[in-house]
Amino acid sequence: xxxxxxxxxxxxxxxxxxxxxxxxxxxxxxxxxxxxxxxxxxxxxxxxxxxxxxxxxxxxxxxxxxxxxxxxxxxxxxxxxxxxxxxxxxxxxxxxxxxxxxxxxxxxxxxxxxxxxxxxxxxxxxxxxxxxxxxxxxxxxxxxxxxxxxxxxxxxxxxxxxxxxxxxxxxxxxxxxxxxxxxxxxxxxxxxxxxxxxxxxxxxxxxxxxxxxxxxxxxxxxxxxxxxxxxxxxxxxxxxxxxxxxxxxxxxxxxxxxxxxxxxxxxxxxxxxxxxxxxxxxxxxxxxxxxxxxxxxxxxxxxxxxxxxxxxxxxxxxxxxxxxxxxxxxxxxxxxxxxxxxxxxxxxxxxxxxxxxxxxxxxxxxxxxxxxxxxxxxxxxxxxxxxxxxxxxxxxxxxxx
Numbered sequence: 001x002x003x004x005x006x007x008x009x010x011x012x013x014x015x016x017x018x019x020x021x022x023x024x025x026x027x028x029x030x031x032x033x034x035x036x037x038x039x040x041x042x043x044x045x046x047x048x049x050x051x052x053x054x055x056x057x058x059x060x061x062x063x064x065x066x067x068x069x070x071x072x073x074x075x076x077x078x079x080x081x082x083x084x085x086x087x088x089x090x091x092x093x094x095x096x097x098x099x100x101x102x103x104x105x106x107x108x109x110x111x112x113x114x115x116x117x118x119x120x121x122x123x124x125x126x127x128x129x130x131x132x133x134x135x136x137x138x139x140x141x142x143x144x145x146x147x148x149x150x151x152x153x154x155x156x157x158x159x160x161x162x163x164x165x166x167x168x169x170x171x172x173x174x175x176x177x178x179x180x181x182x183x184x185x186x187x188x189x190x191x192x193x194x195x196x197x198x199x200x201x202x203x204x205x206x207x208x209x210x211x212x213x214x215x216x217x218x219x220x221x222x223x224x225x226x227x228x229x230x231x232x233x234x235x236x237x238x239x240x241x242x243x244x245x246x247x248x249x250x251x252x253x254x255x256x257x258x259x260x261x262x263x264x265x266x267x268x269x270x271x272x273x274x275x276x277x278x279x280x281x282x283x284x285x286x287x288x289x290x291x292x293x294x295x296x297x298x299x300x301x302x303x304x305x306x307x308x309x310x311x312x313x314x315x316x317x318x319x320x321x322x323x324x325x326x327x328x329x330x331x332x333x334x335x336x337x338x339x340x341x342x343x344x345x346x347x348x349x350x351x352x353x354x355x356x357x358x359x360x361x362x363x364x365x366x367x368x369x370x371x372x373x374x375x376x377x378x379x380x381x382x383x384x385x386x387x388x389x390x391x392x393x394x395x396x397x398x399x400x401x
Contacts, residue, residue, distance in 0.1 A: 036060040038105045040112045047117035048092055049202040056088040061105055069104040072116060073097025120150040122199040124206040136290035136374050138209040140189040146181040153177055157200050164193035194221060207288045219398040222287040227395040230256055230265035243267060249282040269312050269381060272388030280325040284380025292400050293370045299395040301362045303355055308387025311339030315351040316369050317378045326384050339384040355391050
């Protein structure tokens with residue numbers, strides 16, 4: 001018995017020793033890689049606006065974007081376009097501050113010796129024509145005043161273009177201060193279009209100027225992303241997404257759908273089938289309309305009502321970001337029990353119920369408003385849905401009568 005224990009102990013010791021030797025040999029094959037310390041030798045350009053691209057020059061950056069972090073005054077860049085061993089291209093982020101550029105590659109952090117200057121972003125507060133018909137009307141030779149901030153004071157550094165419905169028109173900039181730009185329209189100007197300024201290479205889009213005689217489709221002057229193909233504001237490529245340029249209240253959820261039958265997308269208001277319920281949820285854009293009579297047409301391609309709270313309204317409302325809640329559920333609204341406006345809030349200039357019982361054939365809905373003065377408005381939708389219901393729109397059109 002003693003011999004059995006003795007030999008068992010020897011075998012255990014031998015096996016343990018072998019395992020230790022194997023482990024030591026295995027560990028000996030691992031090596032810790034020492035990444036070189038990156039070095040910043042230059043920045044180009046040395047100044048810029050939020051959203052502009054910045055090249056960081058140097059060495060030992062490697063070529064792995066995921067290993068790189070860049071900060072401007074402590075604010076991390078969210079977009080790194082490329083990384084090579086000697087150059088990194090990034091986008092200047094919102095909130096960036098003038099100061100040194102911080103760079104982290106793997107476990108090494110360094111800082112630029114040079115200072116990067118963040119140029120204050122130009123901002124447009126208002127655009128007013130001196131035309132006697134109204135401050136958003138403009139014809140040949142009219143003078144227009146843009147107010148705002150961060151325009152600088154060098155005329156040669158500022159340009160103004162009217163992005164017209166038919167053609168683009170270059171305006172003549174006559175004076176610039178940090179808070180004001182004055183320009184004059186050419187003698188042959190006969191367009192309606194959106195004012196776009198360029199300050200030192202940075203473009204800012206303002207409101208529209210309309211020829212008083214203009215009629216017909218003026219949608220492009222007041223709405224963005226209003227027809228197919230719709231643009232996504234999210235990075236996903238899935239069936240559901242967020243509509244670029246449209247603002248949404250909390251809890252609205254997805255506002256775009258790309259079903260097989262409509263690969264160019266639809267503005268979608270839906271609850272159920274993967275989408276959450278909507279309690280006076282809103283989707284809208286802001287605009288400024290000059291005096292006139294306007295007809296709004298919505299091309300609705302699908303509408304389903306499967307019970308529960310239900311109803312959606314398209315509305316044009318005086319003021320910015322203020323679509324009133326639906327205030328009553330009642331029977332027989334467009335053939336179904338729906339939430340709607342009753343009474344209609346006084347700030348609502350025009351509205352249309354865009355939900356019915358259910359249908360599968362496209363239909364157009366319209367509402368009309370008349371303005372006697374230039375008016376800031378909110379254009380969009382408000383909805384109550386908590387069953388499996390939807391309404392989907394392929395196009396919105398604004399016509400000036």
